[in-house]
Amino acid sequence: MSLDRPNLISFQSLRRILLSVLTAFILLKLISSLVGTFDRPQIQGKFELYQTNLVLVASEWKPTEDLEGLGALQTSIVGTDILKSATQQYQNARSSDVLAIEKLKTSLAGLGSAESNANTKESLALQTNLINKTIAAAQLEIERIDLRIGILQAANKQPEQAIVTWHKVITDASRSTSKNVAASLIGIWQKSASIDRHTLPQIKAEITTNFDGWFRDRILTQVYTDLDDRPELDKLAIAEQLKAKNALIKLALITIPRVLLGVSGVFLLVFFIVRLIIIAIQQRKERSVPEILLANLNPWQTPWDWEIVWQVFVVGFFFVGQFLLPAIFSILVEPATLTTRGQGLYVFSSYVLMASLGIGVLFLSIKSYMPLPPDWFKFNWRSNWLLWGIGGYLIATPIVIVVSLINDKIWHGQGGSNPLLQIVLEDRDSTALVLFFVTAAVAAPLFEEFLFRGFLLPSLTRYVPVWGAIAISGLVFGVAHLSLSEILPLTTLGIILGIVYVRTRNLLAPMLLHSLWNSTTLASLFILGSGN
Structure with missing residues (x-):
């Protein structure tokens, strides 16, 4: 059975109408997705802080006589003023979070002043809730950063400045945990009488829960030094050297x-x-x-025209990949509730399915033009x-x-x-x-x-x-x-x-x-x- 010319023209017109509608829908979805990333932090910021943390650990390594040659490698990788550069990295990260919160609050104000009807109220409520959660997460990150900036200042022989930083956390923090940790840090560096061998287990538990790596070791070193606990200081120093050597290798x-x-x-x-x-x-x-x-x-x-290209990308890539599959998977499973292994399987299977469907749409779109030029x-x-x-x-x-x-x-x-x-x-x-x-x-x-x-x-x-x-x-x-x-x-x-x-x-x-x-x-x- 073949299509006569009027039916063929009608089919092409219908296809163009459907593609036009899909294109408009996809463009809205695409613009919405891109705009949605406007206030989200880049992975680069996390990448730099992770690298800074690793550099801080590596900076503590003291090469033995048989490994003295690696001292030059350590200097070239770590640098000569790590505390200053690390403090700057954390301050830059803090500034990025502050800027993000300001932008989010501006967006929130815009949503609050937007005219709404019964159809848009639910959407506005969802957007408002998402922005508020993002603001809260950014504020918690600022509190974590401020606690660590204080530790960097104290390690750089600026305890007074560190205490000022921690007092600011106590004043501004929205989370009671951050306030308590800041108060503990102030007590440690002010050599509070409340910190002794009886309260040490509680202090260690709080430190271990809220800090890791170089920051945790600096606090524990300060505590053990004040308590003149040589055995614990020696154990910490041995563990620190092993971690520092491994960190240098990774860097x-x-x-x-x-x-x-x-x-x-x-x-x-x-x-x-x-x-x-x-x-x-x-x-x-x-x-x-x-x-x-x-x-x-x-x-x-190229044997086909622009409509085939349009069809392949609108249907086979954007519609399938950005709307159809996410909609189907959202009914079957909620990715946020999966374990990391489950997320790995979800990402792999959804991508392979998207690629298979995309190639399938491409094949069906150009099948009539085969065999293709060489x-x-x-x-x-x-x-x-x-x-x-x-x-x-x-x-x-x-x-x-x-x-x-x-x-x-x-x-x-x-x-x-x-x-x-x-x-x-x-x-x-x-x-x-x-x-x-x-x-x-x-x-x-x-x-x-x-x-x-x-x-x-x-x-x-x-x-x-x-x-x-x-x-x-x-x-x-x-x-x-x-x-x-x-x-x-x-x-x-x-x-x-x-x-x-x-x-x-x-x-x-x-x-x-x-x-x-x-x-x-x-x-x-x-x-x-x-x-x-």
């Missing part, structure tokens, strides 16, 4: 590869720029700079994809780092992040971490590169130049991650992935680059988290 595992990769990337980038300039001068009358950079500016032979969805194992994947990763490292530094100046620690990164940073369940790793380092590169570089980029070359297709596909890639603060760095990464794909015309190269990027990010977070 080296994070820092040294990052420096080597960054330096290698800079040298490789300079080499390519110099080579590009030389070729451009030699061939200035024959080829343009984009032709030299991309080697091949010939567009793909330059589509190429996987050439015998080409130089390995070199391009690794080389692209090295070049991407310094470029994205610089863009991220600029991005931090724009967002000041806000703008949200991928929630998966937070879970990896803070959890130690090995099964969950394996599931997260497989999702981010295997499933995501395969699906996203197949869709964004394998399908979207070549399809766009029917309407825009190749360099324009690289830029647009990179931007869509950045926006699709639904985090305002990540749009700029991820768009930059997407453009580099696009350049690698255009140069190789082989999906294996950008897939490898993408996998290396996600893998090293997760590895750094895991090492940092395991040290805190």
Whole structure:
């Protein structure tokens, strides 16, 4: 049975109407999701504080005679004025939280003055409740930070300033626990008579509950010193040296590869720029700079039009991934109530299902155009994809780092992040971490590169130049991650992935680059988290 022309026109019109409605719905959902990340903290802030905590622990290491050579490594990684820099990091984190609270209160005031009817009252109430919870969480984080800033000040021989900081916690804190802890810290550093061997167990329990790592050890050292408890001081010193040595090893595992990769990337980038300039001068009358950079500016032979691209992304990616599957899963299970292992399984299974449905929609959308031209969805194992994947990763490292530094100046620690990164940073369940790793380092590169570089980029070359297709596909890639603060760095990464794909015309190269990027990010977070 075949459709006659009037029926075909009617079907196409109906499809366009449905796609238009879905597009409007998806745009609203997309904008809402992006706006929702405006006041959320970035993972970068947590990342920096975790690294600061690890540096503080490592700074206490005193190398033995046979390991004196590692003293230089310790100095290069830890620095020379760790207490000052650590205090600055915590003050920066505090400023970010204060700024976030101010923005949230402004949003709350806007909701309070908004006109509402029966249909919007429930929505406004939910938004108000969510904002109030976020404000309360940020205020608790400020209290925790202030307690630790005081300990840093006391360790830096500024006990009077520390006591002022803790008195401010007692005055401003909303949580009685924070007030009690601040009062205990003041008593410890003022050598209160109420702290003796009888009250020591209670003090130790309070310290252990509210502090860990370097901060806990500094408080206990102060307590044992005041009580002249040499055995406990010796036990604490031995344990502290072991932790400090392990922390230094973990910092080296994070820092040294990052420096080597960054330096290698800079040298490789300079080499390519110099080579590009030389070729451009030699061939200035024959080829343009984009032709030299991309080697091949010939567009793909695209048999379908923009409506197929529209259909694949609206239905197969955004509707399925951002609405349909979350709605189905929300009926079956509430992710927030799952254990970390359950969340790992949830993330993995939902992503694989989304990728499968997305590829299915893509296949059905282009099925009538098969067989495809030979330059589509190429996987050439015998080409130089390995070199391009690794080389692209090295070049991407310094470029994205610089863009991220600029991005931090724009967002000041806000703008949200991928929630998966937070879970990896803070959890130690090995099964969950394996599931997260497989999702981010295997499933995501395969699906996203197949869709964004394998399908979207070549399809766009029917309407825009190749360099324009690289830029647009990179931007869509950045926006699709639904985090305002990540749009700029991820768009930059997407453009580099696009350049690698255009140069190789082989999906294996950008897939490898993408996998290396996600893998090293997760590895750094895991090492940092395991040290805190």
